[in-house]
Amino acid sequence: MRETPTWRIPIGVLGLLFALCAYGLLIAKYLSPVIGSWHVLLQTPVYLALGIVWILPLKRFLIWMETGRWG
Secondary structure (H helix, E strand, O other): OOOOOOOOHHHHHHHHHHHHHHHHHHHHHHHHHOOOOOOHHHHHHHHHHHHHHHHHHHHEEEEEHHHHOOO
C-alpha cells in the first residue's frame, strides 16, 4: 500500500480529463454529422458503443497511476 503521494495521480487525472474531452470533441465534430442523420434506433447502439470504448485502455492507465508500470 502506498503511503506517500506520487505525481502520477494528479497528472494522470488531468491527462484522463484531457483525453476524454479530446475524445468527446472528436466524436462530436467528425462522427455526429454522419450518425445524426441516421434513425434513432441505429444511433443508439453506436453512441452506446462509443461511450463505452474509451473504458478499454483505462485499466492499464489506472495501473500506471498507482504503480508506475503499464502492466
